[in-house]
Amino acid sequence: MENIPSCWGGMRSLQWFVAGSQVLGIACVVITGVWMGHYRGGYAWDGSVNQFNVHPLCMVLGLVFLYGDAILVYRVFRNESKRSVKILHAILHMMSLIISIVGIVAVFDFHASAKIPDMYSLHSWCGMLTFVLFFLQWLLGLGFFLFPWASAWLRSVYLPLHVFFGLALMVLSIGTCLLGITEKLLFSISQTYSKFAAEGVLANVLGLLLVGFGIIVAYVVTREEFRRPPSPEEEPISVHFKTLTEGTPPVTP
Amino acid sequence: MENIPSCWGGMRSLQWFVAGSQVLGIACVVITGVWMGHYRGGYAWDGSVNQFNVHPLCMVLGLVFLYGDAILVYRVFRNESKRSVKILHAILHMMSLIISIVGIVAVFDFHASAKIPDMYSLHSWCGMLTFVLFFLQWLLGLGFFLFPWASAWLRSVYLPLHVFFGLALMVLSIGTCLLGITEKLLFSISQTYSKFAAEGVLANVLGLLLVGFGIIVAYVVTREEFRRPPSPEEEPISVHFKTLTEGTPPVTP
Numbered sequence: 001m002e003n004i005p006s007c008w009g010g011m012r013s014l015q016w017f018v019a020g021s022q023v024l025g026i027a028c029v030v031i032t033g034v035w036m037g038h039y040r041g042g043y044a045w046d047g048s049v050n051q052f053n054v055h056p057l058c059m060v061l062g063l064v065f066l067y068g069d070a071i072l073v074y075r076v077f078r079n080e081s082k083r084s085v086k087i088l089h090a091i092l093h094m095m096s097l098i099i100s101i102v103g104i105v106a107v108f109d110f111h112a113s114a115k116i117p118d119m120y121s122l123h124s125w126c127g128m129l130t131f132v133l134f135f136l137q138w139l140l141g142l143g144f145f146l147f148p149w150a151s152a153w154l155r156s157v158y159l160p161l162h163v164f165f166g167l168a169l170m171v172l173s174i175g176t177c178l179l180g181i182t183e184k185l186l187f188s189i190s191q192t193y194s195k196f197a198a199e200g201v202l203a204n205v206l207g208l209l210l211v212g213f214g215i216i217v218a219y220v221v222t223r224e225e226f227r228r229p230p231s232p233e234e235e236p237i238s239v240h241f242k243t244l245t246e247g248t249p250p251v252t253p
Numbered sequence: 254m255e256n257i258p259s260c261w262g263g264m265r266s267l268q269w270f271v272a273g274s275q276v277l278g279i280a281c282v283v284i285t286g287v288w289m290g291h292y293r294g295g296y297a298w299d300g301s302v303n304q305f306n307v308h309p310l311c312m313v314l315g316l317v318f319l320y321g322d323a324i325l326v327y328r329v330f331r332n333e334s335k336r337s338v339k340i341l342h343a344i345l346h347m348m349s350l351i352i353s354i355v356g357i358v359a360v361f362d363f364h365a366s367a368k369i370p371d372m373y374s375l376h377s378w379c380g381m382l383t384f385v386l387f388f389l390q391w392l393l394g395l396g397f398f399l400f401p402w403a404s405a406w407l408r409s410v411y412l413p414l415h416v417f418f419g420l421a422l423m424v425l426s427i428g429t430c431l432l433g434i435t436e437k438l439l440f441s442i443s444q445t446y447s448k449f450a451a452e453g454v455l456a457n458v459l460g461l462l463l464v465g466f467g468i469i470v471a472y473v474v475t476r477e478e479f480r481r482p483p484s485p486e487e488e489p490i491s492v493h494f495k496t497l498t499e500g501t502p503p504v505t506p
Contacts, residue, residue: 122460207375
């Protein structure tokens with residue numbers, strides 16, 4: 001998108017946006033933990049509804065907070081070597097993936113025990129779509145950018161798609177969380193939700209904080225001035241490739 | 254974001270993405286119409302639940318389809334005068350605003366008749382936030398870009414925020430629709446939704462089509478190559494301003 005004057009987009013503001021994203025992200029994880037721990041009876045792994053409670057916590061921690069932070073590393077560690085930042089990006093996404101798998105197993109396992117049908121709701125459709133695309137994106141990212149399995153041409157084709165779908169999947173993940181919040185409230189407190197029960201207000205606030213986290217991460221990632229400057233290690237290939245094919249200077253994620 | 258080779262982002266592909274967005278957008282409006290018209294008893298303006306049915310149709314038509322098309326005009330009408338495209342952008346957003354207001358009045362009026370509390374759900378919080386920010390954004394856009402009420406500096410500060418929040422609000426609007434779909438299904442067919450009732454599957458498909466519409470519009474708007482080239486009428490001011498302040502070539506929305 002556009003360049004933006006320093007009051008909103010200058011480099012000094014980056015640290016404030018990143019700090020804000022971390023405050024919101026941690027608040028989301030803590031509120032989800034309190035909601036499931038305090039209002040919904042706590043956690044277990046025994047097929048009971050307390051096993052279900054592991055699901056929201058894992059998804060908010062894995063597919064929102066860690067996923068968002070994995071995206072932000074390219075803006076936060078601007079001067080570290082590109083390879084180190086790539087490895088950190090891949091590790092954070094791997095943690096996100098593992099924690100998401102635990103969260104998904106938790107809910108399928110609970111459904112099996114409680115004889116509740118799977119995959120009928122819009123929440124489950126959006127969630128499964130997000131998870132499958134995220135897993136594919138992680139595999140492709142690993143093969144294309146960390147290991148030398150793809151040509152420079154293929155990398156240059158895939159990089160902008162990786163960046164776009166990376167952000168799109170975070171947004172879809174947050175949207176899926178909001179659907180999950182609504183489902184859970186209508187299943188659990190349908191009688192008191194409309195009377196502004198504390199649990200309902202807390203969960204609604206969680207929804208708005210998730211939206212806020214997504215907006216800040218998206219803003220930081222799409223601002224031109226926050227983009228990582230090309231490092232010497234990556235210039236030799238990308239400069240030559242871009243100059244040969246398009247005659248324009250290289251871009252970095 | 255990044256430049257992208259021609260197979261996914263070349264100018265010829267723009268028409269296919271725009272065509273795809275229109276197919277998905279119209280499908281969303283038609284499916285919402287069929288859902289409310291066929292499965293939920295049709296439309297009325299008498300305080301009954303049939304008045305509620307006006308709400309989803311207006312919001313999908315106004316705050317998703319027309320809103321998305323208002324964003325796309327800068328990419329579709331690349332060679333028309335900037336002022337004409339701005340006016341079309343403002344008119345489409347005004348239609349979007351008016352239809353949204355009808356949709357919001359429909360649901361508040363129905364709630365008043367049926368003695369249902371307002372503004373307790375996450376859907377209503379997200380929806381009201383989206384609508385208020387959209388209204389503010391429309392007023393600011395009108396004052397800053399259509400009428401000469403703002404200095405060149407103020408315009409250049411606000412333009413990237415207008416573009417970012419324009420897209421962010423479309424995403425939030427689609428997220429709010431998904432929440433509305435989930436709420437409506439759990440209120441109306443909670444007994445058969447988990448048995449894959451046709452109405453539930455149709456509404457879930459509507460949710461995925463809304464997500465698809467949002468992804469295509471966001472992709473078209475964020476691709477560098479699809480960006481409108483600077484027109485002669487806007488160059489004199491913007492080139493000089495950008496050169497003076499940043500030493501970089503001008504950007505266009």
